[in-house]
Amino acid sequence: MPELPSAAFDQLFRQARTYNAFSGEVSDETLHRLHELVKWGPTTANTCPARFVFVRSAQAKARLEPALDEGNRAKTMAAPCTVIVAHDLAFFEKSPVLFPHTDAKSWFDTKPKDELATIALRNGSLQGGYLLMAARALGLDCGPMSGFDNAKVDAEFFAGTRIRSNFLVNLGKGDPASIFARSPRLGFDEACRIE
Amino acid sequence: MPELPSAAFDQLFRQARTYNAFSGEVSDETLHRLHELVKWGPTTANTCPARFVFVRSAQAKARLEPALDEGNRAKTMAAPCTVIVAHDLAFFEKSPVLFPHTDAKSWFDTKPKDELATIALRNGSLQGGYLLMAARALGLDCGPMSGFDNAKVDAEFFAGTRIRSNFLVNLGKGDPASIFARSPRLGFDEACRIE
Numbered sequence: 001m002p003e004l005p006s007a008a009f010d011q012l013f014r015q016a017r018t019y020n021a022f023s024g025e026v027s028d029e030t031l032h033r034l035h036e037l038v039k040w041g042p043t044t045a046n047t048c049p050a051r052f053v054f055v056r057s058a059q060a061k062a063r064l065e066p067a068l069d070e071g072n073r074a075k076t077m078a079a080p081c082t083v084i085v086a087h088d089l090a091f092f093e094k095s096p097v098l099f100p101h102t103d104a105k106s107w108f109d110t111k112p113k114d115e116l117a118t119i120a121l122r123n124g125s126l127q128g129g130y131l132l133m134a135a136r137a138l139g140l141d142c143g144p145m146s147g148f149d150n151a152k153v154d155a156e157f158f159a160g161t162r163i164r165s166n167f168l169v170n171l172g173k174g175d176p177a178s179i180f181a182r183s184p185r186l187g188f189d190e191a192c193r194i195e
Numbered sequence: 196m197p198e199l200p201s202a203a204f205d206q207l208f209r210q211a212r213t214y215n216a217f218s219g220e221v222s223d224e225t226l227h228r229l230h231e232l233v234k235w236g237p238t239t240a241n242t243c244p245a246r247f248v249f250v251r252s253a254q255a256k257a258r259l260e261p262a263l264d265e266g267n268r269a270k271t272m273a274a275p276c277t278v279i280v281a282h283d284l285a286f287f288e289k290s291p292v293l294f295p296h297t298d299a300k301s302w303f304d305t306k307p308k309d310e311l312a313t314i315a316l317r318n319g320s321l322q323g324g325y326l327l328m329a330a331r332a333l334g335l336d337c338g339p340m341s342g343f344d345n346a347k348v349d350a351e352f353f354a355g356t357r358i359r360s361n362f363l364v365n366l367g368k369g370d371p372a373s374i375f376a377r378s379p380r381l382g383f384d385e386a387c388r389i390e
Binding site for chain 2: 001002003004008009011012013014016018028031032035036037038039040041042044046048050051052053054055056057059060094097098099100101118119121122123125126127128129130132133134136137138139140141142144146157166167180183184185186188190191192193194195
């Protein structure tokens, strides 16, 4: 495969920023297109544990509000859409459909709970990364956050299930006035080594 | 922002596959370019907990081999490069550099170990997702895997540190004969809801 044009590197990585204020609307069609991309990303044995709640109505936002850290409250209430990136701890119940050529369910359903939680968090977070990249590819700006009360979100949005919240993402058209100066990153030799 | 051209959606998501055999070489320059993209992806308070070991030499591959599940052994030994995607549980030691405008280190260094492990796994996995997307954007094919003994990898590659392995990724030019038929994915209504 050839590499993507440089403008794509800018849009996905180099110029993409975490915004704190958004305008615009995020339509049902856009959310469906977003999922149509995200769903193809790889996960362990195609378990696809991520579950996404797109919080868009005033009523749903009001249910989310009490769980938000003070610093994330106003911007999240004002954003066109807030995604609850979550994962299903009972993800293996879907394995007969998602990995039909063998009994993958049996690889998971006897594992201890903490191992299942690690697998769900690893793969659900990977899918959260795909969501951020897919949103940027579609021309949306993102504001990912982990400053909120996961237990409150779980009680409000996932009661009676084994679905657990992971992190949140505000979506929309980012306001360039709302971004902070770019923070430093680790150099290659701090984050990587070649052996 | 406009959306990326449709060919980019194919390359990153729709046509991208998990390969089981690879050819080609992955140069130092390519690995540096990969990190130059990955490093910009967002993480909680810019903690950037992921650490990447690019296992390329025969000697390093031989150290990795005993940790691999049988089904992942031959393909990993033959791949041009295998990335150990890992994360530093002491990630907050870098906060004074990475988040210099406030004392972010104090947000983390008093947290219980299991919370720190969750934060590192969440954000390290997100960065692993960025790595897969950046590799595909650069025209590389990927073979991500979690079938290996994490403790063995940690003992061999991260002894005496608080760095822990997360998952592995083979990199190179994928052999189309090595991919399986595409497995099903969850539909929008199974994985998502709009509220």
